[in-house]
Amino acid sequence: MKDIIIERLEERGVKLKAVADIVYTLQKPYSENLSIDECLESVHKVLEKREVQYTLLTGIALDKLTEKGHIEEPLSSIIKSDEPLYGVDESLALAIANIYGTIGFTSFGYLDKNKFGIMEKLDTNHDKVNTFLDDLVAGIASAASARIAHQKRNEKEAKMKEEKEVS
Amino acid sequence: MKDIIIERLEERGVKLKAVADIVYTLQKPYSENLSIDECLESVHKVLEKREVQYTLLTGIALDKLTEKGHIEEPLSSIIKSDEPLYGVDESLALAIANIYGTIGFTSFGYLDKNKFGIMEKLDTNHDKVNTFLDDLVAGIASAASARIAHQKRNEKEAKMKEEKEVS
Amino acid sequence: MKDIIIERLEERGVKLKAVADIVYTLQKPYSENLSIDECLESVHKVLEKREVQYTLLTGIALDKLTEKGHIEEPLSSIIKSDEPLYGVDESLALAIANIYGTIGFTSFGYLDKNKFGIMEKLDTNHDKVNTFLDDLVAGIASAASARIAHQKRNEKEAKMKEEKEVS
Amino acid sequence: MKDIIIERLEERGVKLKAVADIVYTLQKPYSENLSIDECLESVHKVLEKREVQYTLLTGIALDKLTEKGHIEEPLSSIIKSDEPLYGVDESLALAIANIYGTIGFTSFGYLDKNKFGIMEKLDTNHDKVNTFLDDLVAGIASAASARIAHQKRNEKEAKMKEEKEVS
Numbered sequence: 001m002k003d004i005i006i007e008r009l010e011e012r013g014v015k016l017k018a019v020a021d022i023v024y025t026l027q028k029p030y031s032e033n034l035s036i037d038e039c040l041e042s043v044h045k046v047l048e049k050r051e052v053q054y055t056l057l058t059g060i061a062l063d064k065l066t067e068k069g070h071i072e073e074p075l076s077s078i079i080k081s082d083e084p085l086y087g088v089d090e091s092l093a094l095a096i097a098n099i100y101g102t103i104g105f106t107s108f109g110y111l112d113k114n115k116f117g118i119m120e121k122l123d124t125n126h127d128k129v130n131t132f133l134d135d136l137v138a139g140i141a142s143a144a145s146a147r148i149a150h151q152k153r154n155e156k157e158a159k160m161k162e163e164k165e166v167s
Numbered sequence: 168m169k170d171i172i173i174e175r176l177e178e179r180g181v182k183l184k185a186v187a188d189i190v191y192t193l194q195k196p197y198s199e200n201l202s203i204d205e206c207l208e209s210v211h212k213v214l215e216k217r218e219v220q221y222t223l224l225t226g227i228a229l230d231k232l233t234e235k236g237h238i239e240e241p242l243s244s245i246i247k248s249d250e251p252l253y254g255v256d257e258s259l260a261l262a263i264a265n266i267y268g269t270i271g272f273t274s275f276g277y278l279d280k281n282k283f284g285i286m287e288k289l290d291t292n293h294d295k296v297n298t299f300l301d302d303l304v305a306g307i308a309s310a311a312s313a314r315i316a317h318q319k320r321n322e323k324e325a326k327m328k329e330e331k332e333v334s
Numbered sequence: 335m336k337d338i339i340i341e342r343l344e345e346r347g348v349k350l351k352a353v354a355d356i357v358y359t360l361q362k363p364y365s366e367n368l369s370i371d372e373c374l375e376s377v378h379k380v381l382e383k384r385e386v387q388y389t390l391l392t393g394i395a396l397d398k399l400t401e402k403g404h405i406e407e408p409l410s411s412i413i414k415s416d417e418p419l420y421g422v423d424e425s426l427a428l429a430i431a432n433i434y435g436t437i438g439f440t441s442f443g444y445l446d447k448n449k450f451g452i453m454e455k456l457d458t459n460h461d462k463v464n465t466f467l468d469d470l471v472a473g474i475a476s477a478a479s480a481r482i483a484h485q486k487r488n489e490k491e492a493k494m495k496e497e498k499e500v501s
Numbered sequence: 502m503k504d505i506i507i508e509r510l511e512e513r514g515v516k517l518k519a520v521a522d523i524v525y526t527l528q529k530p531y532s533e534n535l536s537i538d539e540c541l542e543s544v545h546k547v548l549e550k551r552e553v554q555y556t557l558l559t560g561i562a563l564d565k566l567t568e569k570g571h572i573e574e575p576l577s578s579i580i581k582s583d584e585p586l587y588g589v590d591e592s593l594a595l596a597i598a599n600i601y602g603t604i605g606f607t608s609f610g611y612l613d614k615n616k617f618g619i620m621e622k623l624d625t626n627h628d629k630v631n632t633f634l635d636d637l638v639a640g641i642a643s644a645a646s647a648r649i650a651h652q653k654r655n656e657k658e659a660k661m662k663e664e665k666e667v668s
Binding site (some may be wrong): 338383384388389391392395396399404405406408409412417419420422425426429479501 | 502505551552555556558559562565566571572573575579584586587588589592593596618
């Protein structure tokens with residue numbers, strides 16, 4: 001299933017490397033020695049979660065169905081115009097952002113107001129409908145970033161415990 | 168917009184009166200003197216909220232598009248089989264259940280395990296795809312029930328204050 | 335840290351075995367061959383999550399501080415009376431219930447309306463303040479149950495894949 | 502009850518005017534003709550919600566009890582150090598931010614990373630414990646801002662409908 005997800009994301013113009021770049025920018029200020037490879041690995045881990053996969057399939061389907069004209073009015077215009085009070089795109093993305101705890105919520109909110117990298121590109125590509133996709137990418141990046149925050153904390157605690165035992 | 172929503176719900180077999188019946192069953196144990204008319208009025212109030220309207224349009228669209236064969240695999244089979252770990256139907260419904268506070272969450276969870284009335288009918292109608300709709304109905308009923316709980320509490324507090332001022 | 339949490343739960347009258355019993359009741363209808371030991375192991379896994387630990391420490395502290403009279407009015411009376419519209423106890427418990435996806439929300443709502451086993455005992459022990467604790471126990475049980483649901487699903491998929499490869 | 506809340510906020514150094522200033526900064530880019538008075542009125546409306554009141558009382562109590570040394574270790578150190586993975590402060594604040602829909606979530610995330618005005622002051626006042634308070638203020642401001650967004654949209658729609666009827 002994960003391979004299908006990666007394929008669908010690429011079809012819509014999203015490479016995992018571009019998501020890892022967002023994770024790096026989010027998490028770098030808090031984690032010294034962070035590498036892009038760790039960020040990419042964390043993105044992969046997020047995409048292994050079944051609930052994340054199902055949510056991505058649904059959001060991407062809604063973007064594509066809107067593009068193809070299969071969505072009835074008034075919903076079609078609401079999605080096409082990325083109406084700020086729509087909220088369903090954020091609900092889906094938050095379900096992803098949240099999988100490693102509430103810390104993912106705040107990154108998501110930050111990205112929503114400061115779109116950069118691939119998110120900015122998606123947001124300004126007016127040939128396609130990316131109403132769901134740009135939020136979903138922010139959700140994946142937020143979850144991957146939260147995962148690294150927890151991990152780095154665990155490593156630090158393990159190290160502190162070890163030093164204590166040695167001394 | 169509210170009229171469109173009511174029309175769409177009726178097209179899918181959901182009359183507001185049937186939703187009000189669920190609200191009545193949920194809320195009756197806590198509110199003496201509760202009438203079906205109050206429950207129906209509360210359902211109407213919930214349906215006036217823009218975010219609720221948008222969420223309903225989206226969920227109903229997904230059910231209908233699945234019925235029509237417009238959703239690609241593997242998502243189509245997941246929605247058709249109402250896969251218990253899918254989660255997107257619950258996410259949308261919870262965004263509705265939650266509009267009058269966390270109290271709506273618990274009613275939703277209860278309804279999800281104890282489907283009755285119109286919910287049971289939707290769940291066992293195998294000609295149609297109602298994966299989203301049965302959860303959305305539970306979401307509306309939970310929100311309408313939470314609204315009544317808050318209202319009854321306000322009335323009680325106002326009365327207590329009045330009695331205190333008189334004495 | 336996990337040991338501290340287990341100790342605090344036991345001090346408040348909650349043995350992990352009693353939580354595992356709730357998980358078993360929740361999950362048994364969906365998972366044949368489920369054992370109490372698997373449920374207990376799942377409870378342990380939930381308690382290893384840092385965000386769960388922090389939430390439990392906070393909720394238990396609020397119960398104890400209310401008992402000791404350290405909480406100012408009007409909050410003290412609201413917590414003591416387990417006011418149904420309070421909502422903070424549910425918010426904390428839902429943050430736990432949710433760690434393995436939205437499926438945990440529905441179990442939580444069900445338990446909130448159908449308190450049994452240790453939850454019923456906590457709810458009717460009027461010497462102590464357990465406003466937070468009974469919801470937190472429901473949150474742990476819901477998360478542990480969601481974890482098993484995901485796991486059983488993974489096993490089933492792995493088996494299906496294997497059978498496909500053999501044939 | 503609302504008066505008690507306003508009093509408690511002021512005791513902790515938070516004037517409603519300062520919260521209204523944050524709302525203004527958040528919402529000004531989207532709403533022309535926005536006045537500080539409208540923002541202040543929106544903050545008042547948020548504080549009238551019972552669930553908001555209860556959440557504020559709880560968070561402020563936790564800050565004060567930590568200051569007074571009534572919270573046991575290890576929780577006391579976690580709250581004092583505003584440990585980034587704690588999460589309970591964000592959970593409470595998000596329950597407030599969310600009362601006018603998911604749109605409040607994104608403002609909250611933005612404020613969490615861009616503390617300004619009264620939030621910055623709270624965050625850098627090291628004589629006091631404001632771990633909960635700075636997030637709660639962000640939650641109130643986010644909800645008040647979401648309320649204005651919905652309201653402005655309603656006004657616009659009413660105007661469009663009127664113009665349509667005239668022509």
